[in-house]
Amino acid sequence: MAPVPATAAAGSSTREIRRAQRADGPAAVLAIGTANPEKCVTQDEYADFYFRITNSDHLPELKDKLSRICNKSGIEKRFMYVSDELMEAHPEFADRHLPSLDARVEIASKNVPELAAAASAKAIAEWGRPATDITHLIFSTYSGSTLIAFYGPEVGCNDIIVGQALFGDGSGAVIVGADPVDAVERPLFEMAFASQTTIPDSEGAITMQYMKGGMDYHIASGVPEMLAGNVERCLAHAFDSVGVAAKWKDLFWAVHPGGRRILDLIEEALGLENGAMAASRQVLSEFGNMSGTTVIFVLNELRRRFEADGAEGADWGALMAFGPGVTVETVLLRVASGLKPNQ
Numbered sequence: 585m586a587p588v589p590a591t592a593a594a595g596s597s598t599r600e601i602r603r604a605q606r607a608d609g610p611a612a613v614l615a616i617g618t619a620n621p622e623k624c625v626t627q628d629e630y631a632d633f634y635f636r637i638t639n640s641d642h643l644p645e646l647k648d649k650l651s652r653i654c655n656k657s658g659i660e661k662r663f664m665y666v667s668d669e670l671m672e673a674h675p676e677f678a679d680r681h682l683p684s685l686d687a688r689v690e691i692a693s694k695n696v697p698e699l700a701a702a703a704s705a706k707a708i709a710e711w712g713r714p715a716t717d718i719t720h721l722i723f724s725t726y727s728g729s730t731l732i733a734f735y736g737p738e739v740g741c742n743d744i745i746v747g748q749a750l751f752g753d754g755s756g757a758v759i760v761g762a763d764p765v766d767a768v769e770r771p772l773f774e775m776a777f778a779s780q781t782t783i784p785d786s787e788g789a790i791t792m793q794y795m796k797g798g799m800d801y802h803i804a805s806g807v808p809e810m811l812a813g814n815v816e817r818c819l820a821h822a823f824d825s826v827g828v829a830a831k832w833k834d835l836f837w838a839v840h841p842g843g844r845r846i847l848d849l850i851e852e853a854l855g856l857e858n859g860a861m862a863a864s865r866q867v868l869s870e871f872g873n874m875s876g877t878t879v880i881f882v883l884n885e886l887r888r889r890f891e892a893d894g895a896e897g898a899d900w901g902a903l904m905a906f907g908p909g910v911t912v913e914t915v916l917l918r919v920a921s922g923l924k925p926n927q
């Protein structure tokens with residue numbers, strides 16, 4: 585980021601002073617950091633773990649259902665705060681009808697900022713400049729799968745089972761700036777355009793609500809179809825807005841892996857080959873769905889892949905995130921000089 589002049593000539597207009605404060609170049613991701621809680625559970629042991637620590641082994645049909653979904657999830661392992669020790673200290677977390685929100689928030693208030701700080705520290709170390717020089721450090725955390733939205737299964741509440749199969753905890757941070765300082769800052773991805781759309785008639789499809797026993801959530805079974813039916817117009821709008829004629833097959837992709845089926849259906853809807861969302865699938869496999877935090881992990885994985893293979897041929901890409909609303913966030917990315925060989 586170019587230094588802002590400390591003083592302006594006495595006769596400068598306010599407009600000139602404001603102009604001197606602004607960067608010329610596009611906003612770019614200059615560094616990325618991620619962090620997860622220590623506890624790791626593999627997907628093939630998760631159903632046993634979850635039913636044991638919530639004292640729910642008397643519900644074998646639900647346990648089988650969780651195993652079935654875990655097997656189809658495309659996830660190998662996830663990180664989370666919940667553990668035997670936590671559940672021994674807070675047995676009330678297993679029953680969402682018991683009041684526990686205060687205790688959950690108290691634990692989250694200590695742990696979540698620490699995780700965000702760990703991810704941010706990695707980003708700052710990679711960036712290489714003093715933290716006091718930062719203008720934009722953006723971080724996201726997710727702690728739902730233990731702390732806030734973790735509770736035992738219930739007959740008739742399949743959302744709980746689906747959520748238990750998919751979500752993991754983590755934090756991601758990016759440093760964003762413009763006009764990078766040569767030989768110090770390394771732009772990874774430039775951001776050319778950003779937009780947010782609410783899908784028509786999607787109210788109620790993904791909901792989250794704080795209750796006395798934790799966060800209740802609902803994930804409608806048609807969410808993958810809903811997203812797949814709407815991403816193309818979001819992409820077309822974004823690329824039209826910057827006057828770029830993009831072919832979907834030529835882009836690189838950082839799509840939120842909300843679930844394996846979401847990636848499958850979006851690839852199909854856009855006519856992409858199965859490998860197009862390899863970075864999203866890799867993150868899904870290693871970490872699960874960490875809600876809004878996940879796309880930062882996907883960006884990091886894309887960066888790793890570009891560094892390993894070179895970014896030859898890749899130029900434009902799209903980051904897409906999804907959340908309650910149902911909203912679709914689209915950010916147009918361009919591979920920046922820091923990821924291009926020979927620059």
Ligand SMILES: CC(C)(COP(=O)(O)OP(=O)(O)OC[C@H]1O[C@@H](n2cnc3c(N)ncnc32)[C@H](O)[C@@H]1OP(=O)(O)O)[C@@H](O)C(=O)NCCC(=O)NCCSC(=O)CC(=O)O
Pocket residue numbers: 649652653656657658742743746790803804805806807808841842843844845846873874875876906907908
């Ligand atoms: C869950 C899946 C991995 C299951 O894989 P498949 O669909 O291939 O398998 P399948 O059709 O045999 O389904 C397996 C079992 O899961 C059940 N099932 C699937 N989706 C369900 C849902 N939303 N609610 C309740 N049950 C559901 C099926 O009925 C079936 O039960 P049975 O076996 O008994 O017949 C997939 O459907 C998926 O990726 N879904 C997307 C999940 C999603 O919407 N994520 C977004 C989260 S919100 C988000 O990411 C935003 C945010 O956090 O902010």
